[in-house]
Amino acid sequence: MSYTISTAHCWYNYERIIVKIYFFEGIPFTFDEMPDGHLYDRDLVEEANRNKSYEVEDLYVGSNYMIMEGMHPCFDDIEIANPKELPLDLIPFFNEEDLFG
Numbered sequence: 001m002s003y004t005i006s007t008a009h010c011w012y013n014y015e016r017i018i019v020k021i022y023f024f025e026g027i028p029f030t031f032d033e034m035p036d037g038h039l040y041d042r043d044l045v046e047e048a049n050r051n052k053s054y055e056v057e058d059l060y061v062g063s064n065y066m067i068m069e070g071m072h073p074c075f076d077d078i079e080i081a082n083p084k085e086l087p088l089d090l091i092p093f094f095n096e097e098d099l100f101g
Contacts, residue, residue, distance in 0.1 A: 002081040011053040027062040
């Protein structure tokens with residue numbers, strides 16, 4: 001069985017910044033920060049306004065749950081249907097056939 005990664009731009013940390021959150025089957029587990037000046041990007045702000053806001057604890061709980069289940073994409077060998085959607089620092093852990101096959 002393979003699992004799906006999705007992403008969304010969301011408000012984070014008491015709606016102070018916008019981040020790109022990564023979800024594993026809908027569970028948030030990590031994020032990428034946006035470049036400086038991202039709050040001036042009207043389209044990005046509108047997208048974040050449409051999505052749920054997240055706090056540090058939300059990602060901690062989601063990530064901890066996946067670790068306890070042995071299903072965390074950062075730590076466990078699991079089949080990802082769309083590994084190109086993973087954060088760039090995780091892609092080296094997947095072989096070229098998974099990414100470009």
